[in-house]
Amino acid sequence: MTAQNSKASIIDGKAHAAKLKASIAAEAARLKAEHGLVPGLATILVGNDPASEVYVRNKNKTAESLGFKSVHHHLPADVSEAELLALVKALNADPSVHGILVQMPLPKHIREEAVLDTLDPAKDVDALTPYNAGLLLSGRAHLVSCTPMGVMMLLKETIGSIAGMEALVIGRSLLFGKPAAQLLLAANATVTMAHSRTKDLAEVCRRADILVAAIGKPEFVRGDWVKPGATVIDVGINRVDAGDGKSKLVGDVAYGEAAERAAHITPVPGGVGAMTIICLMRNTLIAAAALAGLPPLSL
Numbered sequence: 001m002t003a004q005n006s007k008a009s010i011i012d013g014k015a016h017a018a019k020l021k022a023s024i025a026a027e028a029a030r031l032k033a034e035h036g037l038v039p040g041l042a043t044i045l046v047g048n049d050p051a052s053e054v055y056v057r058n059k060n061k062t063a064e065s066l067g068f069k070s071v072h073h074h075l076p077a078d079v080s081e082a083e084l085l086a087l088v089k090a091l092n093a094d095p096s097v098h099g100i101l102v103q104m105p106l107p108k109h110i111r112e113e114a115v116l117d118t119l120d121p122a123k124d125v126d127a128l129t130p131y132n133a134g135l136l137l138s139g140r141a142h143l144v145s146c147t148p149m150g151v152m153m154l155l156k157e158t159i160g161s162i163a164g165m166e167a168l169v170i171g172r173s174l175l176f177g178k179p180a181a182q183l184l185l186a187a188n189a190t191v192t193m194a195h196s197r198t199k200d201l202a203e204v205c206r207r208a209d210i211l212v213a214a215i216g217k218p219e220f221v222r223g224d225w226v227k228p229g230a231t232v233i234d235v236g237i238n239r240v241d242a243g244d245g246k247s248k249l250v251g252d253v254a255y256g257e258a259a260e261r262a263a264h265i266t267p268v269p270g271g272v273g274a275m276t277i278i279c280l281m282r283n284t285l286i287a288a289a290a291l292a293g294l295p296p297l298s299l
């Protein structure tokens, strides 16, 4: 078998997440014993998207399993912007809450910017406020967006240094693409960002030593776009028809094809998604320690 058609190694996000969870649990126990500090996470979900309900429930369950305080607010789809902002302000002022997560996307009649301008940056565990995005850009990151952080951890564990490598991020959202590109740059990769207006995406992909896809289109990236030996990180979570009346999750990368050429690849599910929730717990702990005036945590 030549290197060209050997199967990629699978990056086990679940196993990495379990390891990180253990170190967060230990640090949380220490903060509780030494300082009486119990991290508190508040989640807000507006409307009834079933996938979002599952994710938010998982976030609360994970918080509880770590001994965090966890509160969930489920608001109807037609809640007014003013009511949502009032809830965010109340949580900003609640000393038992250290992290506030507003699940995106929000209904059309609510301005995302108004919500982010109201959210206390010290409690912005998704790192979506201009303040936290700006700190990252300035090389002084405090709270970092969870999924990009999870991706960097997986890359570190899988290939070590990425200095000088060609990294491509497809997608430029505030939640993932932009912070992911900043983190890759800070780790000294040569970073390209692609999006819906990029010309000849397949060719751009073929240059990438690290190919990160966050598009939201099932199996959009084909196997022959992957540079042989590349590391492929699939952020996409798409629910598609499995053909037997059931549905299944697939990523933004045609996994089977890509695995023929890549050296390392993340599966969906069990790859990047598994890291996201645990990075949210990490951010909640970091925010709690900072709000309590404790020294930065090494996690």
Ligand SMILES: NC(=O)C1=CN([C@@H]2O[C@H](COP(=O)(O)OP(=O)(O)OC[C@H]3O[C@@H](n4cnc5c(N)ncnc54)[C@H](OP(=O)(O)O)[C@@H]3O)[C@@H](O)[C@H]2O)C=CC1
Pocket: 147, 170, 171, 172, 173, 174, 175, 176, 177, 194, 195, 196, 197, 198, 201, 214, 215, 216, 217, 235, 236, 237, 238, 272, 273, 274, 276
């Ligand atoms: N695993 C996890 O934990 C997480 C998974 N996700 C998943 O990642 C995916 C992306 O999420 P998110 O960043 O929030 O999505 P957005 O919809 O906000 O962004 C999608 C990006 O993909 C780009 N894009 C769309 N079509 C194309 C195309 N044909 N060619 C190239 N680029 C294209 C868009 O470009 P343009 O800007 O030009 O419109 C945009 O920048 C989704 O599947 C989401 O569910 C998201 C967060 C966490």
Ligand SMILES: Nc1nc(=O)c2c([nH]1)NC[C@@H]1CN(c3ccc(C(=O)N[C@@H](CCC(=O)O)C(=O)O)cc3)C=[N+]21
Pocket: 054, 055, 058, 101, 102, 103, 104, 105, 126, 146, 147, 175, 237, 249, 268, 269, 270, 271, 272, 273, 274, 276, 277
């Ligand atoms: N403000 C905000 N912050 C977010 O972080 C955010 C958001 N809005 N909106 C939607 C996306 C999506 N997202 C995921 C989180 C966990 C999994 C996850 O746990 N995935 C598992 C499987 C899940 C399953 O089986 O359904 C996995 O990939 O193994 C996936 C996707 C966070 N998002």
